Amino acid sequence: MITRQAVLERAVALASRVGLGGLTIGTLAEDLDLSKSGLFGHFHSKEALQIQVLEHAAAKFVDAVVRPALAQPRGEPRLRSLFERWLDWARSSPMPGGCLFVAAATELDDRPGPVRDRLQQLQRDWLGVIATSFRKGMEEGHFPADADADQFAHDLYGVMLAYHHAHRLLRDPKAEARARHAFEALLP
């Protein structure tokens, strides 16, 4: 018997390469040495599978990026940790095709439905984590009191997206250095 966790683990890896839409029940089943119908029984529709893939990836993301960063001192060190751990995440072996959320964002941005809705919320949450961290930094006096935390979160995510683009599509060896440079320039 195969555990649901193991299925989702493989599914996340696969979806990071081919997208949530390109993730197919047949190939995923074959990948797990399972019959199509046997796998299908675990979830009861492809849409349900996609959503659970998102949830699983989100849980992994919290474990790999958010929670460890929260262990850092609030303010700038915590923000820096969030950023560095996101870079690791986007290159980590369980995500061989790059960050699943980045791929899904452009894939689903025009396809209404529960999957898109869930992704939207997850991304809002992520931006919220960044903005909240920044606000804590303002309270600590690390950043000017009139700074805009939501704008910072937006801009920082832009740095991450630019890294993803340079690293994965352009295969630019300088991508990481560029991202770090952009991060430093962003801190007020």
Add this chain to the structure above:
Amino acid sequence: MITRQAVLERAVALASRVGLGGLTIGTLAEDLDLSKSGLFGHFHSKEALQIQVLEHAAAKFVDAVVRPALAQPRGEPRLRSLFERWLDWARSSPMPGGCLFVAAATELDDRPGPVRDRLQQLQRDWLGVIATSFRKGMEEGHFPADADADQFAHDLYGVMLAYHHAHRLLRDPKAEARARHAFEALLP
């Protein structure tokens, strides 16, 4: 008879919504009131269609963004024009699903082949246009002499990607204001 230009026009619009992979010969044919095989005859494989869609979109991009901006005075005004026209482009009616290149970038970043190669080159060219414009600005004395033009191009594209994400996935009404704010903060 239907002109190749008209076919590609629709194909670009369709692909901007469903991606280059999601663009299907059947739906495109139906969309054009054409038989599948009749349409297929124009191109001789799906891959060829995808590449020509990229080429057509690139030609439109040059017309809508690059060429008009080159008519502006070199340096900062030209960069500003590039940026503003890119914002228009990403919202323009012929691209109802957002910028095709942004969608294709995450879709193809893990799928080797001629389509990916072509897209890679087009994106390098685009970053090159930005960097060159920035260098002209340095010559004009608009920017510090020790600035890094390639880094600027990378960062500016990050601003654009963040806008795309906020506007299209999150449907954030402030996306445009955020993008403009980020642009101003980026200019050295």
Add this chain to the structure above:
DNA sequence: ACAACAAACGAACGGTCGTGCTTTTTTCTT
């Protein structure tokens, strides 16, 4: 030992995919 249960299977369904063939229709040239 036996019954209850869930997990996995194999086969099949209606669809759609990309891609070849052959035939009809339209367009262009003389």
Add this chain to the structure above:
DNA sequence: AAGAAAAAAGCACGACCGTTCGTTTGTTGT
């Protein structure tokens, strides 16, 4: 107006899609 060339249509193919169904297998509880 006639014939050549190009465009579109029609049809069929094998492959894969998500999904359903009935059956087999293996585990668990009594």
